[in-house]
Amino acid sequence: FFFELLLAPIPPGHRMTRHNGWSQVCQFEHSSIPISKWASDKTGMQVVAIEIERPMVDGYLAIATEASCDDGCPHTLEHLIFMGSEDFPVKGMLDQLANRSFAQGTNAWTDTDHTCYTISTAGKEGFLRMLPTYVDHILYPNLTEAAFITEVHHITEKGESQGVVYCEMQSRENTPMIKGSREVQQHLWKGTNYVWETGGIMKDIRALDNDTIKKYHASYYRPNNLCVIVTGKVSPAELMDALEPMEAKIMGKGGLPELLSVPQPWQTPVPPLQESVHRCIEFPAEDEEEGALFMIAWRGPRWMDLQTRVELACLMQYLTESAVSPIRKAMVDCENPVANSVYTSLEQYSVTAAELTFDGIKTVNLGVIETQLLGVLE
Structure with a gap:
């Protein structure tokens, strides 16, 4: 309920606070909890610090993702991110490092309008060690053909479709709830990209290839489309300092001017609903x-x-x-x-x-x- 303030523009006359190339967008308190939002001048990456006095530190690394079809690119990337990155090109390395940082692994979810990667650690030291590694996996994953075959889709020697993502969607695509929800989505949000199944549907996943996923990643997984939200006993300055190695890596690959040439997602207004719709959907x-x-x-x-x-x-x-x-x-x-x-x-x-x-x-x-x-x- 306080995210409206986090998204609000900088008010006129606001005195900008800065730290090591980051500018404070806003700062306020909610129930005596300090909350502040920062944006990097160099890369556009955003950090939201919610300074709660508690032993655990929770991180939510959110990417605004927008689908334009039912091939499931947002969902497939959620899986492929954990298969290794440029600096850590080994599957499972992220969870191993997380366990050494007093975290029970990592997790993620894909929603209609965003994809979010999570981590929870005991204390801030492990979290600050993990943060740049996690961001490296998100912004610079390997996206190899071998990972695509095992995690997304392949055909077995028996001619059957397999793959972690494919089997996950196969188990739910024809359930009554999913069939009904999809029909509601198609009519309630007609004329918008909210109609698409971000998890993917089987026939479109079968036609998906790794190059399409790479192009989707290049379009949305950009630092100026990433917001790192952290709750716990950790200061904004500590978060921004921990991200400095990633800031330097991003700048070495082109930095903000190149990133600004790509439009941000979800800029098209939602058209009004024109009429009521009644549908009867049959299911086995x-x-x-x-x-x-x-x-x-x-x-x-x-x-x-x-x-x-x-x-x-x-x-x-x-x-x-x-x-x-x-x-x-x-x-x-x-x-x-x-x-x-x-x-x-x-x-x-x-x-x-x-x-x-x-x-x-x-x-x-x-x-x-x-x-x-x-x-x-x-």
Whole structure:
């Protein structure tokens, strides 16, 4: 909820604080916790320091990633980053170094509008040692053909498709929840790049090649598109000093002028939703009489409209959170329920969206559930 301030432009008359080639973008306190954001004058890399008094130091290295098709480039890169880098060209080296820095390995996730790499260490010393190594893996991975074959996709001697990414998506692509969510995404965000499956779909992963992934990495994995967010007992100056070796490496490869020639992602405005859409999606199931899903979604306020977003989140929680919530009381926890459960989700893009999902529905109830829901809401 405080990231609006982190993204805010520098106010007029703000006296700029500097440290070793970094400029402070903003600084404030939240619940007595100092928070500051810094940007490198040389490379455009950003650092957010949230100075919490706690023994653990958590790092979130976030890259804004935007897909333009369903080939899964954001997801494949999430896997390939851990296969070695220019300075550490060995698979698994990153996790070995993390364990020596009192961290239980590293992790990552791919979302629709960003990819984030994480690490958590006991104390700041190990974290500061790991930080430049982690950034080297993110900005300068090896992306070898051998890594692509094992991690993304290959054909076995039996003619079967294999690969870590491919098998991961194969296990979920045709599940009811994914099929329904994808259909909602296609219509709710029509005309934007929010419609694409960043994890990839099987037919497009099969057509993907390593050169395409390299081009995608060059487009998005740039220092001026990287934000290092750190929570724990570590100062901004210590973070920026730890990143100095990477700053020097980046400058040796061209620096900021070359980076600024590539446009930043997610610059296209989201067009308004033109009409309501109803779709019925069939999926394979063992029981044809039960286990159906019903999903309904609405566009919400813009992400920067904090007050309305909080109001919407409170409303969705009020409607579904407990047995006495209006929707659950009328449709789930009642004498003749139309579903086994109901839950909500909020999509936090540049424009938000709210979604309700009913699970465990008998197929005979699919024709009445929308009418009942709208009756409760009215």
